[in-house]
Amino acid sequence: MKRPKYRVVVGHKASFDYAMVASGGDEVSVGREDPEMPGWFWCEDAHGVEMWVPSTHLDIKGVQGVFNQPYNSVELDAAVGDVVLFLGEALGWAECLDGGWRYGWVPMNKLTPL
Secondary structure (H helix, E strand, C coil): CCCCCEEEECCCCCCCCCCCCCCCCCEEEEEEEEECCCCCEEECCCCCCCEEHHHHHHEEECCCECCCCCEECCCCEEECCCCEEEEEEEEEEEEEEEECCEEEEEEEEHHEEE
């Protein structure tokens, strides 16, 4: 399967210097929804790591959530002109690999298809 490539048209700097990494079935406490990015929830895992998680990756019941697929919240630092390999999308963010095979998320509005 050939994956699409995108060019970075607006640079992106990661918001956090840590990440939440989860497997399907892992549980989190679910907090508030981001008013600027509907569908993203502030969650805390069993290790005390807090991070934004897209609702597409969670089955939410009240204040508890269970991951329905693996998740890694790391954001990708990307400069204008970089080309990234598109792996998937969740609520306005693209899951990508850059030219150095670094993994992370970049907002879709900072990318254009090649």
